[in-house]
Amino acid sequence: MAGVLASVDQRTQLVGENRLELLLFHLHSRHFFALNVFKVKEVVKLPHMNKMPNAHPKVCGVTTIRGESIPVIDLRQAICMPPCEKDADSNLVITEYNRTVQAFLVGKVDQIINTAWTEIMPTPKSVGRNHYLTALTKIKRDGVEHIVEIIDVEKVLAEIVEYNIEIPEDILDKSIIGELEGRKILHADDSPTARRQVADTLAQLGVEIIPATDGYEALKLLQHWADEGIDVEKELLAVITDAEMPVMDGYRLTYEIRNDARLKNLYIILNTSLSGSFNHAMVEKVGCNAFLSKFQPDLLVNEIQNRLRDVLDKE
Template sequence: MATILDSVDQRTQLVGENRLELLIFQLHSAQLFAINVFKVKEVVKLPKLNVLPGSHPNISGIANIRGASIPVIDLRQAIGMRSTEHEGECNIIITEYNRTVQAFLVGQVMNIVNLTWRDIQPPPKQVGKNNYLTAITKLNRDGVDRLVSIIDVEKVLAEIVDYDIQISDDVLDNAIVNHFHGRKILIVDDSSTARAQIRDTLSQLGLEVIEASDGLKALNLLKSWCDQGKSINDEILMMFTDAEMPEMDGYRLTHEIRNDPRMRDLHIALNTSLSGSFNEAMVEKVGCDRFISKFQPDLLVEVAQDRLRSVLQSR
């Protein structure tokens, strides 16, 4: 099963071209689900699990994979589907999100598909705010269009691990913190959980937060300000953007901004659950100013303060 991911490291050229690859799987039902291949480290058959008393009910146990103890999350249960007691084929998808490694218990792992972000759409508003999807897409199988639900893994993890938004006292620069009041920032992320984490952290500084759920919405907002004759840097202090989003990813968004002379000097921080040297290289390639792994409140504040300090010094 691990061979399905043997070439993942060679696929990074897709990012920055507004493309992605999805790992398609089932959760012991006919429905198709997916996560981005770049989050996946390995796929293996379900090993023997060690159950830890008192652990979160969505944690099925701990798997020992080549000497590493990895928590295994029952993904079907975590997204609110009826438990099946692990009937039929069972696999675990080992992933890395936000600098942590965890595995998701799933059913059959189907294949990897190559798509453009334009093929990815937000979930319908009718599904409500409590769904566990960041997006949906369609695949044609045997002449039939099948709906694929892309899991909001950050929401799943946030319900197991309580992400702290408390800012350390020694991080705040008292010489400039009062200058945040009245200023705005733009947050671009398809995960409502991720947007809330940034919003709840930075609003403590007095910043007003503007939100967009994908790169295309953000780009259209920025262009509308420019079309009205407004200065982007007067409207917002900076922008935090995710990498993976429907319709337009964060890399493409940054590329479009840098190629528009009306907004090319906007300060942009890539804030993503994807980690490692690959992302740092992509940040340099597309022209982001900073790279931040998600759910680090102190680092969010440091980046915002560095930007504000630069603005104040330029006056």
């Protein structure tokens, strides 16, 4: 399975095409779950694991892959199911999120599917807030339609490694910090955890965050404002967008903004948990202004301050 994962060059071919690849697997049940292949480094059969003293209850051990010690998270337990069985069907999905490498203990790995973001459905609001999904999709097997549940890894990791939104005093530019009060930023991300991280960080500076749950919702909001005669480029300090979202991804959102004369000069920050080398290639291709890997409050604040300096210079 590791050899099936696409290279950086192959993955960049999907940029702007509003498509994604999903790794399908089971959690010792008949249900299908999925992770975005962009975030998967490799899949291996369950190797030897060592227990970690004083580890989080959802971390079931640590293993060594090619000389690197990697913590292993029991994905069943992480999404509030009984612990995962360790048997012949068990696998580790090695991923890279937020500049860290971790493994998820899963059951049988099924296959990789290539699909369109338009085939990805937001999680129904009726399921409430205490779920671990960012979206759903469907597949057909032997003429039977199955629901595939796409895991919200941002939430899983935030519950294991608590994120810190404290802004280091030494990065604040006292000469302009007061100018951030009341500035507006549109933030598109399908993960409620990711939206909360950005909003809680920038709220400390008086910045108003306008949330959107996917690129399509963000685009429609921008177009509505433009239709109402609002100068969107003056109204918003920036647009922050995740890369991978249902309905419309962040790359397609950027493409649509750059091709609308009323919006084309908006300052767009790609904020995602994907690997740096991959995203820098994507930023260059689709025309974002900046790239930030999640979740780094100090770099987020620095980027917003830099953007504000440019705006103040032009006012």
